[in-house]
Amino acid sequence: MEAVPTSPTTPKSPTHAVLFLATISIAVLFVTVTLLATLTINPGSQTAHSHLVHTTGPAPAQGDSTQPPNPEVNAAEVAEAVDLAQIRFIDYMNGELDADNDKIFGGSLQDLPDGYFNLTDTWNTVNTYSNSLVNDVEYDRKNFGLLVRRARSLFIAYRVLNEMADDEFDALAQVTDDDAAAAATGNHQKSVERRNNRTSALKQQLETAVTAQTETLYSWINPPFESLAAMNGFFKSAKDSIGIALTGGSKHYYLMMHQILSLREEFNISLPIHIFYAGPEDMNATCVDTFNAMENVQAVDLLQIFPNQTKLQDRGYSMKPFAILAAPFKTVLFIDADALFFKSPLHALESRAFKETGHLFFHDRFLREESGMRGPDFFNDVHKHLSRYGQTIGFPNAKTRKRAETHELDSGFLVLNKSNTGVLFSLLLASKMNSMPFEKDVLYGHTHGDKESFWFASEMLRVPYQFNSPYGGAIGTLRKMEGKNTGTAVVCSGVLSDRYVTTDFGNHFAEFTHVALDFDGVGTKWFDFFPGGGCVKRPSRHVMELSAEHQALMERYRQRFLHSVKDPVTAV
Structure with missing residues (x-):
C-alpha cells in the first residue's frame, strides 16, 4: 500500500509519495400518523420565528413553500423526511450555511430549493423523531437504514446538548414544539420565566434522549464509561495524546513483535x-507476559475493556474499531501487524486532511469486481443523500461509472483523533456495524469485512472525512510481460x-526490488491474490526499481525477523 497524506486537491505526484506496505421488518419508525401533524415534511416552509429562518439565496414567494403534511404519508416517506432533516441539521451545525465553497463537506444546504433553509421546522422534525425513540428500545437490527437514522438522532441530541452555544440553544428552545409551553401567556415576567423554563425543559429532554438512545445503541460502553459524555471527556483530556494500537493473538506474535x-x-x-486481543483463547x-515485559508496551484483553460486548470473542477483523475505541489515547494510530513503512507513520499526523477532519483514511488497492456490486448497492440503499465529498468517491458510483472501484478503504493503517466528537461518534457507529450477531452479518454479507465501515459511518453521520489521494500500490518482485502485454509490468x-510462520523467516521473507505506484487507477489490474498480498499490472512508467536506500531498509526488516524477533518467554 502506498499513500500520500494530502488533501484531495494536492497533485498526485510520486515525489510526494510516502510508501506504506500493508495487508490490506421494513423501516418501522414507531412514529404514528398522528405525529405527522408535527413533522414538517418540507423543512423549507415558512415560520413565525423569522429569526431562525436562514437563507442561502432569495426567499421564496409568499405561500410557495408551505406544504401541509400529508395524512396519508407512509413510513418510508416519514423516514425520508427525517433522514433529510437530520442531514441538513448536521450540515448546519457543521457551519456550512455560510461557509466558503471549498470548506463545504456535506452540501445539503446549498442544494435547497430557492436556497431557502428553515431551521425551526428542520429542528422540530429532527427533535420529534428523537422524542419518539425514547421508549422504543426494540428495532430491527438488520435494518441499517433504521440503525443509521437512530445513530444520527443520538449524535444530534448530544451535540446540541453539549456543544451548541448558550444563546443558540436558548433560541432553539423557544421554537421547540411544546403545546403546553406554547400555550403559556402572561406579562413580561412570566414571559422571561417561560423562556427559562423552555430552555430548561429542552435540556432535560435532550439529556433523557441521549441516555435512552445510548442504552439502545451502545450499552456496551458501560463499563468502562458511565456515559458518552464521560467517554468524550476522557479522550479530550487523555494522559497520552498519541498512541499506537495493534490487534492480534498468539498466531500473530512474530508479526506484532517485528512491528x-x-x-x-x-x-x-x-x-x-x-496490543488488543480477545481473551486467553486468543493470546x-x-x-x-512477553509483550508486557517490553518498555511502554501493554497487551490488553479487549473482553475485559468491554465485558458487555461478549461477541468480541469472534476475534476477527470486527475487533479493529473496538480496539481503536478502547485505546486510552487522544489520537490513535491503528496499524496492522504485517504493515511495513518506508517512512515514519507519524508523518500522517502532519497531513492537512488529518488536521482538518481529525481522521485520515487510505484507499485500498484499486479493485473493481463486476460481480461484487453488493457493497455499493447496499450502501446506496441505506444512504440516499451523499455528501458533496462522498459524490467524488468511486465506491457509491460503481453502477454509473464503468471504472469505479468496488473496494474503497484499507484498514491496515488508520489515524483517528477521538477528542473530536464527530470522529468519536463515527467510531462508535463503525463499532456497532461490526457488532454481533446481527449488524456484522449484514455488513460482512455485503462488503469485505470491517474496512468499509469506517468511512460508511463518517459519511452516514455527515462527519467530514478525507481519503488520501492515491490507491494502494505494490512493492515486491518484478515479472516481465510479453506478447500482447508487452509494456505492462x-x-x-x-x-x-x-x-x-514461526521459524525459517529468511526463506519466507519476500524479495523486494520494485514498486508499482497507483495514483489514478488507470490500467490497474490485480490478480493472483494470496494471504497478505497479490500481483498488480501497471503501465511500465508507473513501475520503478527500489532505490538503494529502500532496498537497504527492506533488508533490515528481513534481518530483524532473522535475528531480533525472539520466541515468547514468560516474563520474570
Whole structure:
C-alpha cells in the first residue's frame, strides 16, 4: 500500500509519495400518523420565528413553500423526511450555511430549493423523531437504514446538548414544539420565566434522549464509561495524546513483535503501544507476559475493556474499531501487524486532511469486481443523500461509472483523533456495524469485512472525512510481460509467504526490488491474490526499481525477523 497524506486537491505526484506496505421488518419508525401533524415534511416552509429562518439565496414567494403534511404519508416517506432533516441539521451545525465553497463537506444546504433553509421546522422534525425513540428500545437490527437514522438522532441530541452555544440553544428552545409551553401567556415576567423554563425543559429532554438512545445503541460502553459524555471527556483530556494500537493473538506474535521492534528501532518511535486481543483463547499467557515485559508496551484483553460486548470473542477483523475505541489515547494510530513503512507513520499526523477532519483514511488497492456490486448497492440503499465529498468517491458510483472501484478503504493503517466528537461518534457507529450477531452479518454479507465501515459511518453521520489521494500500490518482485502485454509490468507484493510462520523467516521473507505506484487507477489490474498480498499490472512508467536506500531498509526488516524477533518467554 502506498499513500500520500494530502488533501484531495494536492497533485498526485510520486515525489510526494510516502510508501506504506500493508495487508490490506421494513423501516418501522414507531412514529404514528398522528405525529405527522408535527413533522414538517418540507423543512423549507415558512415560520413565525423569522429569526431562525436562514437563507442561502432569495426567499421564496409568499405561500410557495408551505406544504401541509400529508395524512396519508407512509413510513418510508416519514423516514425520508427525517433522514433529510437530520442531514441538513448536521450540515448546519457543521457551519456550512455560510461557509466558503471549498470548506463545504456535506452540501445539503446549498442544494435547497430557492436556497431557502428553515431551521425551526428542520429542528422540530429532527427533535420529534428523537422524542419518539425514547421508549422504543426494540428495532430491527438488520435494518441499517433504521440503525443509521437512530445513530444520527443520538449524535444530534448530544451535540446540541453539549456543544451548541448558550444563546443558540436558548433560541432553539423557544421554537421547540411544546403545546403546553406554547400555550403559556402572561406579562413580561412570566414571559422571561417561560423562556427559562423552555430552555430548561429542552435540556432535560435532550439529556433523557441521549441516555435512552445510548442504552439502545451502545450499552456496551458501560463499563468502562458511565456515559458518552464521560467517554468524550476522557479522550479530550487523555494522559497520552498519541498512541499506537495493534490487534492480534498468539498466531500473530512474530508479526506484532517485528512491528514493535521496527517502529522503535527504524523510526525511533517511543509512543505507548497497546496490543488488543480477545481473551486467553486468543493470546496465551506467555505471549501476554512477553509483550508486557517490553518498555511502554501493554497487551490488553479487549473482553475485559468491554465485558458487555461478549461477541468480541469472534476475534476477527470486527475487533479493529473496538480496539481503536478502547485505546486510552487522544489520537490513535491503528496499524496492522504485517504493515511495513518506508517512512515514519507519524508523518500522517502532519497531513492537512488529518488536521482538518481529525481522521485520515487510505484507499485500498484499486479493485473493481463486476460481480461484487453488493457493497455499493447496499450502501446506496441505506444512504440516499451523499455528501458533496462522498459524490467524488468511486465506491457509491460503481453502477454509473464503468471504472469505479468496488473496494474503497484499507484498514491496515488508520489515524483517528477521538477528542473530536464527530470522529468519536463515527467510531462508535463503525463499532456497532461490526457488532454481533446481527449488524456484522449484514455488513460482512455485503462488503469485505470491517474496512468499509469506517468511512460508511463518517459519511452516514455527515462527519467530514478525507481519503488520501492515491490507491494502494505494490512493492515486491518484478515479472516481465510479453506478447500482447508487452509494456505492462507486474509487481507481486507480500511480506511473508506464510504470515503465520514461526521459524525459517529468511526463506519466507519476500524479495523486494520494485514498486508499482497507483495514483489514478488507470490500467490497474490485480490478480493472483494470496494471504497478505497479490500481483498488480501497471503501465511500465508507473513501475520503478527500489532505490538503494529502500532496498537497504527492506533488508533490515528481513534481518530483524532473522535475528531480533525472539520466541515468547514468560516474563520474570
